[in-house]
Amino acid sequence: MKKYNCLFLILAVLTLFSCNKTLDPKVYSSLTNSNAFHTQSDAIAAVNAVYARLKGPVVGDNFDYWTVRHFALTDLTTDIGHCSYGGDPGQLSLAQWSSANGLLAEDWRQIYKLVSDANNAIYNISAMTTITDASKTQFLAEIKFLRALAYMDLTDAWGPVILATEKDIAAPAYTSQPKPSSVDAIDTLLISDLTAAASSLPLDYVSNSIYSTNDVGRATKGAALTLLMKLYLRQHEWQKVVDLSQQIMSLNIYSLYPSYLGLFTEDNKWCSENIFSVLSDANTNGTELMNHFGPLNHPVVQNRWQYYAVSWDFWNSFDSSDDRKWCFYPNYKGVDNLIHTNPPTLGAAPPPGFFYMPDIATKKYADSLGSVASYYDGHSVDILRYADVLLSRAEALNELNGPTAESISLINQVKARSHAKLLNLADYDQSSLRDAILQERGWEFFYEGKRRADLIRMNKYDVLVNAYLQRIGQPANIVMPKNKYFPYPLNQVNVNPNLDNSGR
Numbered sequence: 167m168k169k170y171n172c173l174f175l176i177l178a179v180l181t182l183f184s185c186n187k188t189l190d191p192k193v194y195s196s197l198t199n200s201n202a203f204h205t206q207s208d209a210i211a212a213v214n215a216v217y218a219r220l221k222g223p224v225v226g227d228n229f230d231y232w233t234v235r236h237f238a239l240t241d242l243t244t245d246i247g248h249c250s251y252g253g254d255p256g257q258l259s260l261a262q263w264s265s266a267n268g269l270l271a272e273d274w275r276q277i278y279k280l281v282s283d284a285n286n287a288i289y290n291i292s293a294m295t296t297i298t299d300a301s302k303t304q305f306l307a308e309i310k311f312l313r314a315l316a317y318m319d320l321t322d323a324w325g326p327v328i329l330a331t332e333k334d335i336a337a338p339a340y341t342s343q344p345k346p347s348s349v350d351a352i353d354t355l356l357i358s359d360l361t362a363a364a365s366s367l368p369l370d371y372v373s374n375s376i377y378s379t380n381d382v383g384r385a386t387k388g389a390a391l392t393l394l395m396k397l398y399l400r401q402h403e404w405q406k407v408v409d410l411s412q413q414i415m416s417l418n419i420y421s422l423y424p425s426y427l428g429l430f431t432e433d434n435k436w437c438s439e440n441i442f443s444v445l446s447d448a449n450t451n452g453t454e455l456m457n458h459f460g461p462l463n464h465p466v467v468q469n470r471w472q473y474y475a476v477s478w479d480f481w482n483s484f485d486s487s488d489d490r491k492w493c494f495y496p497n498y499k500g501v502d503n504l505i506h507t508n509p510p511t512l513g514a515a516p517p518p519g520f521f522y523m524p525d526i527a528t529k530k531y532a533d534s535l536g537s538v539a540s541y542y543d544g545h546s547v548d549i550l551r552y553a554d555v556l557l558s559r560a561e562a563l564n565e566l567n568g569p570t571a572e573s574i575s576l577i578n579q580v581k582a583r584s585h586a587k588l589l590n591l592a593d594y595d596q597s598s599l600r601d602a603i604l605q606e607r608g609w610e611f612f613y614e615g616k617r618r619a620d621l622i623r624m625n626k627y628d629v630l631v632n633a634y635l636q637r638i639g640q641p642a643n644i645v646m647p648k649n650k651y652f653p654y655p656l657n658q659v660n661v662n663p664n665l666d667n668s669g670r
Contacts, residue, residue: 432536452542
C-alpha cells in the first residue's frame with residue numbers, strides 16, 4: 167500500500183473567541199452515523215486508518231509502534247540491544263524497568279489504538295449494505311489480520327491482556343474494569359481470524375478488483391499464514407509450524423533478496439522477501455527511524471541520536487566474512503574530528519584523536535545513501551519476511567526430529583545470502599542446533615522485533631541476557647518466570663486495578 171496516512175475521520179471545528187464574547191463555532195464538516203460508512207471509499211479509508219496505526223499515524227509523531235518504540239521492548243531488553251542514554255530506554259537496556267517506564271506505557275497505548283480502530287472498522291463495515299460481499303470479506307480480513315498482529319505483540323510483551331473486540335462497540339461499558347484474558351483465550355480468537363483471513367485474502371494485489379493499484383504492503387494470504395505460523399511457533403506446536411511453512415513456501419511467490427545490505431536500503435521499499443511490511447516515504451509519509459538509529463557525529467548521516475544501538479558483544483560475534491557484520495557503523499571519522507571506533511576492552515581510555523563508542527549504530531534503519539539531509543526518512547520495516555519462514559521451519563524440524571539435511575539446508579540458505587560460514591549436519595545434535603538457530607536468528611533479525619520472543623521461546627532469556635549484563639559489569643537482573651512478561655503500565659493499572667502487577 168503506497169500510503170498509510172489516509173485517515174477516514176476528519177472533523178474540523180473552528181471556534182473563534184474574542185475578549186468580549188464567544189462566537190458560535192463554524193462547523194466545516196461533520197461525520198455522523200447518518201453519513202459515515204456509506205460507500206466503498208468510506209470502507210477503504212477505514213481500513214487504511216488501521217494500517218496507519220502501525221506507525222503513527224501522522225508525520226510529526228511517526229516514531230510509535232512498529233516504526234521505532236516497539237523495538238525498545240523487543241530488542242533493547244535483550245543481549246543484542248544497547249542504549250547509552252539514561253531514562254526509559256536506558257532502564258530497558260539494563261533490564262531495570264518498572265511499571266512506570268514510559269516506553270512500556272507508550273507501546274501499550276499505541277497498540278491498543280490500533281485495536282480500537284480495528285474494532286470500530288469491523289463493527290461498521292460488517293453492517294454496510296452498500297458494498298459487495300466480496301469487498302466486505304476483503305476489508306474484514308485485512309483488519310482482522312492487523313488486529314491479530316497487535317494482539318500477538320501485546321501478548322508477547324504482557325501475556326494476559328484486555329481482550330476487546332467489535333462486540334464491545336455495540337454495547338460499550340465506558341467505566342468497566344475488565345479482567346485480562348488468558349493468552350490461550352486470545353490465541354483462540356487469533357487462530358480463528360487468521361485462518362479465515364488466509365482463506366480469503368489474495369496472494370497479491372496485481373489487477374485486484376477492489377484496489378486500483380498493486381498495493382504492496384497490504385495483508386495477503388501469505389502474511390496471514392506467516393503470522394499464524396509465528397503464533398504456533400510461540401506455542402511450540404512444531405508440526406503445525408512445519409505444515410504452515412510448507413504452505414507458504416508452496417505459494418512460490420517469496421524468495422530471499424540477493425543482498426542482505428541491499429534488503430535494508432531506504433529505496434528498497436518492497437521485494438520478493440517481503441511478506442508484510444510497514445512502508446514509508448520520506449517526503450509524504452516519513453518516519454523517524456533514522457533519527458533514533460542513526461550514528462552520532464557521523465559525517466554523512468548527521469544530527470542523529472543513536473538511541474537504539476547494539477552491544478559490542480553482539481557485533482563481535484559476527485564472523486568477518488558475514489555481510490551482516492557490515493550492516494553497522496563500527497569505525498568513522500566524526501564531524502568532531504575524532505575517530506569513532508570500538509574499545510579494545512571494556513572501560514578502556516581512548517588515545518588522543520579517538521572516541522570509543524559505548525555501542526554501535528546499525529545501518530538497518532540509517533542508510534547513508536538515503537534521506538540523510540531530511541528529518542524524516544522513508545525506511546520500510548519488515549515485520550514478516552521469508553527468511554523467518556525458513557528459520558522457523560528449521561527450528562520446528564529440529565524440535566521434531568533433531569538435525570536433518572533439510573533443517574541444515576534451510577539455515578544455510580539464509581547464511582549463504584550473507585556469505586556466512588555454513589553449517590555441517592555432522593557437527594550438531596538437537597541441543598546444539600537449537601543454540602545455532604537462536605544465534606542465527608539474532609544475526610539475521612536484530613532490531614526486527616523478534617529477539618526477546620525468540621529468547622523466551624527457547625528458554626534462554628535469563629541465561630543469555632544475564633551473561634551479557636555481567637560481562638558489561640551490570641547486575642544479572644533477569645529472573646524467570648517473573649520477567650517473561652513486562653509489568654502492566656502504571657497509568658493503566660491506576661485506571662483498571664484488575665491489571666495486577668504482583669509477581670511481575
